[in-house]
Amino acid sequence: VDGPLSAAGEASLDAIGKRLHDRKFDLVVCSPLQRARDTAAAFTSEFEVWDHLAELDIGRWEGKPREEIFAEDGEYLREAIGGRQLPMGFDGESLDELHRRATGAIDALAADLGEEGRAAVVTHGGFIQEVLQRHLAGRGSRVHTFAGNTSLTRLIWSFDRFHLDP
Numbered sequence: 001v002d003g004p005l006s007a008a009g010e011a012s013l014d015a016i017g018k019r020l021h022d023r024k025f026d027l028v029v030c031s032p033l034q035r036a037r038d039t040a041a042a043f044t045s046e047f048e049v050w051d052h053l054a055e056l057d058i059g060r061w062e063g064k065p066r067e068e069i070f071a072e073d074g075e076y077l078r079e080a081i082g083g084r085q086l087p088m089g090f091d092g093e094s095l096d097e098l099h100r101r102a103t104g105a106i107d108a109l110a111a112d113l114g115e116e117g118r119a120a121v122v123t124h125g126g127f128i129q130e131v132l133q134r135h136l137a138g139r140g141s142r143v144h145t146f147a148g149n150t151s152l153t154r155l156i157w158s159f160d161r162f163h164l165d166p
Contacts, residue, residue: 001063005035017042019152020120026113029053030122040122047122052105055124056098059089095130102130106155128153 005013020043028047030040031054040047061069069077073090080086084095093101106121113119132153 002033003035005038009035009039013039013042016152019043023120024118025120026117027109028120028122029109031055031124031127033124036122036124040120043120047120050105052101053121053123053127056088056095056126057093059087059092061089061092098126099130099134102127103134106131125151131155 004010016039023043025044028040028044029050030036030047032049032051033054036053037047037049061073076086076090077088080088081095084099087094087097109119109121110117
């Protein structure tokens with residue numbers, strides 16, 4: 001659902017705007033969802049919208065409360081998460097598909113910018129999780145259990161791989 005930022009997300013826009021406003025980026029890209037565009041606009045007026053930065057497509061589960069999904073399709077959901085091959089919501093995107101899309105987008109961005117380039121990527125928690133999983137934890141391991149609203153994760157591209165900035 002392309003809904004607005006939550007109350008917590010709205011409240012954090014000013015803080016993220018102040019934190020990033022003076023930073024210099026060669027490129028700022030964001031998901032096509034409105035809440036990502038609003039977040040990018042909090043610190044710059046110049047950003048590109050990249051469709052492949054969208055959050056996980058959860059198919060027919062879109063817009064349903066989590067409790068309803070668990071009640072109706074809990075077993076399927078557990079299999080989709082555990083095996084990573086089944087499409088979310090039966091007709092959405094699998095976690096493996098999200099992983100390929102997310103890591104492919106970030107790898108392409110890093111290759112285009114080179115080691116000296118700086119980019120801000122405004123996207124969603126599941127997308128970030130997939131990038132961190134490959135570059136920092138390895139396949140099948142989770143780095144964070146959740147990336148919160150307007151959280152910042154800084155990755156440094158060096159020697160053909162990412163490093164988490166301390």
